[in-house]
Amino acid sequence: MRRLRLVKDDTSFDFFKHWKMWLGISGVMILLALASFGLRGLNYGIDFRGGTTIRTESAQTVDVGAYRDAMSALGLGDTVISEVFDPSFGPDKNVAMVRIQAQDDQEAVTPETIAAVEAALQGVSPDIRFISVESVGPKVSGELIWTAFLAVGLSILAVLVYIWLRFEWQFALGAVLALVHDVVLTIGVFSEVQIRFDLAIIAALLTIVGYSLNDTVVVFDRVRENLVKYKKRPLKEVLNLSINETLSRTIMTSLTTMLALVALYVLGGDVIRGFVFAMIWGVFVGTYSSIFVASAILLWLGVKRDWTKPEAETEAAPGGAKV
Missing domain, CATH: 3.30.70.2040 (Alpha-Beta Plaits)
Incomplete structure (x- = not known):
């Protein structure tokens, strides 16, 4: 029986050929999202308006x-x-x-x-x-707004500590900036299209943080393994190799998640449509940021090559193994 393959085993895409451009685009998108939030605000639902x-x-x-x-x-x-x-x-x-x-x-x-x-x-x-x-009343609603955004902020702070302990500070900074990128862009989209923003959307934001973090950690785990395996290779090559090795898993996970979310968006009704819209956008932007934001920031900051246990170096096969 033949397996369905969305990505070939020997992929060798150069994801960092224009990495500065991708970071610049992300920076501009964040500024536009913040400008939209400042000028238009959010269309708060009953949870936040009373x-x-x-x-x-x-x-x-x-x-x-x-x-x-x-x-x-x-x-x-x-x-x-x-x-x-x-x-x-x-x-x-x-x-x-x-x-x-x-x-x-x-x-x-x-x-x-x-x-x-x-x-x-x-x-x-x-x-x-x-x-x-x-x-x-309005007072309780104002408290809900504060506690909701505090929950998102604390979750991102917890991610910073977790990644820092598991990897190195460069990995942690890359992962957290990618999460901030995802959350800010999601809030910016809701501000621009004026979709109702309520507690369900806060739940979606926290889910997006978890999804994006999981995708980023998978890539970073492979990066750490390859940093040990190929000590003499430039960091750019190691990052490209690691992302190509995990590309099949990333695409398969994103597509299957999207299939379920699109079905919910079409058939789920008006009550959950805002939540599902946030999740669809979050899956897209989270997949993008794990490659073009988190990994690009890691390339920009650099990584110490002597922080892992010494191992015998071996030559890499093109494309590497898949997850």
Whole structure:
């Protein structure tokens, strides 16, 4: 049986022929992302702007699309509607969560607004009942923004310490700058296209950090092995060899992940579309940064060639072995 091969075993692409240009492009993209964030800001969702969550219950099956159409006529701004699933619910217990953004910086929506929402939804499901109404004020939302970005910052700091302990400081700096590159560009895209930015996107950012780090560590592990194996080769050749050796794994992982994400984006509905969009962009930019940012920075900084245990040097076969 023949194996599917996306990349030949003897690949020898020169990824660092124009490495300064790639770093320059990444630098310009980061500046554009920061400029977009400063000028346009983010389209914060209810989690970060405050609002009211209404829990509804009805015997009729929840039709999220019909609920959304009924709510759109009220002009309440950002509204998120999702069905709640629980194995303990009976067939006549259909629960939904309706989340409405804060109106004119008020702590909660007015009774008149709730009455209007109830009337609109009763047109879709006459037996609908409002079980609970909970509000998140602007102060709590501001705290959520701070803690969310703090979580992303601390995760990147933890990565810096981890890579520094596992490799050397040059590896750590390259990996962390690649992660900052991925996060900033993702925030820049959300700022430019004004997709709703909520806690689900923060979860996506943390997932992107993990995905990009995993890809970078795979490359760096092979770089470290080849630095031991080929002590007399220039660092540029060692980096090129290492990336070519792991290229098959990188492409296969990215493509299979993309297949699942595209399916979720098309079929998953509006509730998770922002999260999936962030992940699709993150997989693309994370794969790019592990090669053209993290490894290019490592080439720029250089690596001590005497930090590993001495081993007998052997000649490299073209392309090397695959992961």
